[in-house]
Amino acid sequence: MSIYDKLKRILTTPIRVNLGLSDEKAWNPSLWNLAGSRSLSGEIVNEATALTYSAVWDAVGQIAGTLSTLPLHLLRTDANKTIQATEKKLFRVMHSEFNPYMTAQIGREVMAAHILTWGNCYAEKVYNGYGDIIQLWPIAPNRVRMEMKDSELIYNIRVDSEEIPLKRDQILHIPGLGFDGFQGYSVIAMARKSLGLGMALETFGAQYFGQGTHPGLLITHPMKLSPETRSNMQAALTQTYSGLGNAHRLMLLDDGLKPEKIGIPPNDSQFIESRSFQVSDVARWFHMPVHRLRDLDRATNNNIEAEQISWVVDTLLPWCIRFEQCFDMQLLTPNEKWQQMLYFRHNLDGQMRGNAKDRAEYYKIMTGIGAMTINMVRSKENMDPDPSPYADEPFIAINNMIPLSKIDEWLKNQSKSTPAKPSAGQEDTNANLP
Numbered sequence: 001m002s003i004y005d006k007l008k009r010i011l012t013t014p015i016r017v018n019l020g021l022s023d024e025k026a027w028n029p030s031l032w033n034l035a036g037s038r039s040l041s042g043e044i045v046n047e048a049t050a051l052t053y054s055a056v057w058d059a060v061g062q063i064a065g066t067l068s069t070l071p072l073h074l075l076r077t078d079a080n081k082t083i084q085a086t087e088k089k090l091f092r093v094m095h096s097e098f099n100p101y102m103t104a105q106i107g108r109e110v111m112a113a114h115i116l117t118w119g120n121c122y123a124e125k126v127y128n129g130y131g132d133i134i135q136l137w138p139i140a141p142n143r144v145r146m147e148m149k150d151s152e153l154i155y156n157i158r159v160d161s162e163e164i165p166l167k168r169d170q171i172l173h174i175p176g177l178g179f180d181g182f183q184g185y186s187v188i189a190m191a192r193k194s195l196g197l198g199m200a201l202e203t204f205g206a207q208y209f210g211q212g213t214h215p216g217l218l219i220t221h222p223m224k225l226s227p228e229t230r231s232n233m234q235a236a237l238t239q240t241y242s243g244l245g246n247a248h249r250l251m252l253l254d255d256g257l258k259p260e261k262i263g264i265p266p267n268d269s270q271f272i273e274s275r276s277f278q279v280s281d282v283a284r285w286f287h288m289p290v291h292r293l294r295d296l297d298r299a300t301n302n303n304i305e306a307e308q309i310s311w312v313v314d315t316l317l318p319w320c321i322r323f324e325q326c327f328d329m330q331l332l333t334p335n336e337k338w339q340q341m342l343y344f345r346h347n348l349d350g351q352m353r354g355n356a357k358d359r360a361e362y363y364k365i366m367t368g369i370g371a372m373t374i375n376m377v378r379s380k381e382n383m384d385p386d387p388s389p390y391a392d393e394p395f396i397a398i399n400n401m402i403p404l405s406k407i408d409e410w411l412k413n414q415s416k417s418t419p420a421k422p423s424a425g426q427e428d429t430n431a432n433l434p
Contacts (some may be wrong), residue, residue: 032386038156043199047117049143050188053199053283058293060116067319068109071347076340085342089132090331094344097128099135110138111174112319116286119176119184122155125168125331134333136172146183152184174326190246191285198278220258287315312351320346349380370404 043049050056075082075093085091098107107123114121118141119342126135145156157164176184188195225233230394283290289307291313327344328337336342359381364370374391380420393403402410 042248043196045188045192045196045199047186047188049199050117050195053195053282055198055279055293056188056195059282059286059288060113062292063116063288063315063319064109064112066316066351067112067323067346068105070316070320070350072108073345073347074342075345076342077342085340088342089128089134093133093136094327094331099137107136107138114138115174115176115184116139117186117188119178119186119189120144121174123172124157125170125172131333139171172326172330174323178324187285191282194278194281194285198282287318289315310350312348312364316348316351320348320370367395368397368401370396 025124050061072094074085074088074094076085094104094108096104098104102110111121111123122139122144123136124139124140125133126137128134139157143158145158147154147156153168155166155168155173157166175182176187178184219233265279279293280290283293289310291307292311324344324346331344332342363372363377363380367374367377371394374388375385376387378391390403393405395401395403396407
């Protein structure tokens with residue numbers, strides 16, 4: 001049998017052989033489950049245990065929390081104006097209430113956490129009698145198995161020991177980075193070795209100080225002690241001098257006892273530097289600036305602002321676009337997309353806001369060149385719109401600020417009030433008047 005035939009047999013043989021629906025391996029036929037979740041460092045690394053590692057928890061929590069709290073608008077383009085489609089049922093679902101038990105922020109955060117760890121996030125769509133989506137229910141990715149059946153994509157959902165098939169139009173599925181466009185890779189699976197090393201260092205540090213054989217003080221005796229004497233002496237010293245409250249008490253020793261202080265060996269203490277490196281490694285896996293994980297060793301006042309821009313452009317923006325396009329594709333009907341011109345957009349302005357002085361200078365420049373209106377500025381600052389009819393008109397600076405719609409009238413008035421210059425060669429008859 002050739003290598004090709006062997007590979008073909010492996011790929012065409014169902015992996016879920018003699019496995020019940022309650023068996024996790026029956027639901028994720030991947031090398032991740034076949035090889036197990038134990039990393040080379042000996043730590044168990046999976047989507048649940050990885051969150052016990054502080055750097056992973058912080059990365060997932062920050063990205064998922066930020067994405068879920070960004071304003072998400074269902075917008076409509078109408079007569080060259082962009083307005084919010086607040087009359088749509090879907091607006092309420094994505095803005096306020098995912099389902100009767102879950103707010104929109106919590107629902108979006110759960111889905112973001114799923115895709116950041118499992119590489120995919122799923123939610124069941126619930127329709128009313130008119131075909132409007134009125135609820136979304138997140139589904140744990142480890143309960144979902146995709147298959148192509150009769151040229152139709154089917155999502156098999158495991159509930160207890162039962163398999164429930166749902167069609168494509170019943171599921172909201174957002175895949176992460178993947179190889180086929182249908183399913184994303186599990187980030188935790190791909191980062192298993194890196195995360196395992198970081199978790200092993202954390203375990204080592206806890207055991208080093210908790211139960212390691214590294215005493216800070218030795219007491220020596222010139223003679224050999226009997227077991228009873230050794231036990232009594234150890235109990236007395238421990239009771240009197242051990243513990244944080246007794247750290248600076250005066251120690252009195254007799255019978256030739258001599259104390260000797262022991263520090264942490266340099267080779268053993270290098271794990272602290274290694275742990276700092278692992279924080280940077282986690283930041284790379286999640287495409288985050290390392291300062292977002294509270295590692296400020298290389299942070300300065302000059303580069304923090306640039307790192308904040310990197311946080312928005314490199315970390316948040318790709319996720320925002322991925323979610324927006326999947327929302328447009330799977331939550332909106334063709335009529336809503338192409339006839340009503342509806343679409344989803346996150347508002348990242350809040351993440352890019354500087355201090356009050358910088359914002360005021362920016363708004364002054366933008367309104368001065370007619371690029372922004374007064375109400376646009378007020379909207380960005382979460383202020384109520386100005387009722388003035390000129391608050392929605394752009395202005396330009398001449399001598400004073402005037403609306404662009406009045407520029408023709410202003411020019412006419414200027415031409416009337418300014419005397420005409422004499423033409424070339426024409427004498428000024430009033431030049432010699434007293």
